[in-house]
Amino acid sequence: MSSTVIQKDRTYNTRNGVYHHNQMVGLSYGQKMKATSGKGTMYLLHPTPELWTKVLPHRTQILYLPDISFISMWLDLVPGKKVIETGTGSGSFSHSIARNISPDGHLYTYEYHEQRFEKAKAEFEAHGLSNIVTSKHRDVIANGFDIENYVDAIFLDLPAPWEVIGASKKAFNKGVVGRICSFSPCIEQVQRTVLALNEHGFTGIRMYECLVRDFEAQHIPLPDISTAMDGAKVKFKKLQFEQKLAHKRKRLDTDSISTATTGNNSDASNSTNNGSSSYYRYSLASKCGQCETRGHTSYLTFAELVPILESTTVAVSGEKEEEAKIQV
Template identity: 50%
Template sequence: MVSSNYRGFVYLLHPTPELWTLVLPHRTQILYIADISFITAQLGLKPGVKMIESGTGSGSFSHSIARTIAPTGTLYSFEYHEERAKMAEREFKEHGYGDIIKMHHRDVCKEGFQLHDLVDAVFLDLPAPWDAIASAKQAFKQDRTGKICCFSPCIEQVARSVTALEQHGFVEITMYECLIKEHIVTPLQKFDFSAALQDARERKEKGLPPSDSFGVKRRLARDERTVTPQEIEEAANLMLVSKTIGETRGHTSYLTFATFLPFTTAS
């Protein structure tokens, strides 16, 4: 559309969870796309899934979950901070997710989720996720396997969460750390080593001193004006390579996944 001052154009972007993650008001630290996509895949989220999320925080992950499990899935989102819970619920309704996300104001570490035999997956972003694991176990559908993920910034929290998961019978416990590494594609000169070796042999046979490895400097020193593009191409071919920056950015948290097994009795 034309800008208000008629000097240019404004490009309207269709709203997506990815865009919302970049511009949302930060009430808490949030999850970004690198973690969100990985968690979504590991928890097996798809349309129709019923899932628990605690805590809601700024709602970054909530929007991505809602889009993934729509139109028939349900996200039960829990936030202990009353004002944050109200603000998140208002945003969910404004963005069209009011029917998919069921917002709850509750301290699940003390009061539990109060859900039973209902959900397929659980995501815990809490200071003490181990206090909510027992209640999460009750919330899983008891006749099928389910997936749980704990998002923790400290390895000590991971250790306590793993202990609690083991005590409550969860299996396939695995921890991941997502790190972002930027790759830059740059051109690199790939030298013709065979030509260099042939040049070295010929100079040795003639009793001449060794030249530079590829003969390019020798030709340039002799007469810059006689070096043609064809000569340079013959000496070196252009090749694209991927280079990483010197420092890899660290991340804020560890992701601990585990599998809930349904209770079975011997026949």
Template identity: 50%
Template sequence: MSFIRYKTIIEEGDLVIAHLSRENMTPLIVDSRKTYNNKFGTFKHIDMIGKEYGTKMPSHNGRGFMYLLHPTPELWTHVVPHRTQILYVADISYIITYIDLKPGSVVLESGTGSGSFSHSLARTIAPNGHLYTFEFHEERAKAVKKEFEEHGLSDLITVECRDVCKDGFGITNIVHAVFLDLPAPWEAISAAKEAFKQNRIGKICCFSPCIEQVQRTCASLNENGFVEIKMYECLIREHDVKTIPVYTVADAVNKIKVQQDKKRKRKDQNEQDDDNSSKSKQDPPNLYVTKTPNETKGHTSYLTFATFLPVLDDE
């Protein structure tokens, strides 16, 4: 099983994303001796073996079902064990596009954290690019390295345990793009500058939750000769699908008449309304619409981008 090469049939030891609902997914390593229990029932791993990824699998006791999905970076971001704060899909997609990554790109990232962003980076630069990622927390670096191996990504990713603010990256003249998700990215910018391929344009992105961090990052980018410094914020706005009744003018007039009739009857005869019978006759057709919330609570971080200009020869 690999996040880069898709396969059809589930085998022992494969990673399956058990999809119970849009908000409820779990990663499972298929182990024929195990059973997965949840509120939708009992699912024996052995029953997954030989099935196609994407299959809808009923539970053993018939209480419900789940879908057996092939892992993707997007699904992994949904289910990744959180050892740190992570990047989510809205920011991930925007950053990857803005820093111009494609198959063959060489990228530098720090800190690796839980590896949420690294999975998307690896898929984008595959099959012949490379990601150099740096994490100074030893346990996190070990855990993420193991996951990259299990997910078939270790040929594409080199993980190093190192404090990049103190010791730099130890690589020069190699990368096309740099991504920094660090508490103090400005301390790593001059080292990142050396890592860029010196004879071509490169892109850098720094991800910071606070505006004060953005100010210091911009100052450092400026001092180090980066140009086109820009900051963006990706906000997610949800769209709920709802139904609303569609009234024609005639429907509306009729509805008013019915209500007036009811009122009159109540008054005259003190009768109980027969709500259901009048409702079913009067109900107009429904229309699907989307509704957005009045407030958007989507702030994850500010994204500061800049361009590295190639070093020109004196001649």
């Protein structure tokens, strides 16, 4: 899968064929296109933040779907929300945030690495997100954010997130419960960030890890042991797709994890030892598609910044007492 911008007289070249951009114009998203030369075909897909995450140029380690999804829900990124993200990185999460807060929310995304800032800014413009995303080149650890008392949610993906907790506090809209997430691969970063959150009066500190596993479904042969007791030789091959269809048409014991395994010895014992299909009973079963899966992305640290009501004397314990008495 890859991403391309349609331009006049350009071609898209692959091992399996050449595709002319001019011929793509006017086709529908989801349509299959034949190569002008070569035997290849390809599908033209409508871009989504999820597909973009699969094809974007990696300028940094990027966020993947499970983290993006969980963070978005915890930060309550719904239409209208004002959000800060730093660093922009490869812009993987930025696209998803923009979708979730459209049409009237706004994302302010900060990146201190100039080259990365410029590439991300160009992508946001090319993807028509300029009205929702403001891209900024700024070292927030040294200079803080140029936004005060405004945003609903803040997302930090920085090597030293603990250094911007103070700046984050200032950026939150004081009239709502501010929600912050820090994304860190190492536990030591989490430990320091949590201490900084506590010192700055954030509450409801929680930390999560989220992963997914992928599965495949397949028909596996699951013959009765009576076949082996009868001396029949069973070849344990998986069904190919064409065989499956034939199998279905025959309306045999297809797909059944049958509980009626006694009493069907007759099939096997009447057959000769030739591996005929009567030896097979197939069962629909699942298995992980790949032996290896992602084992870790990052630890997700969340916290809230609760507004302090003016009319209230606040009952708090210990170290936060002083903090809490300051009224905003």
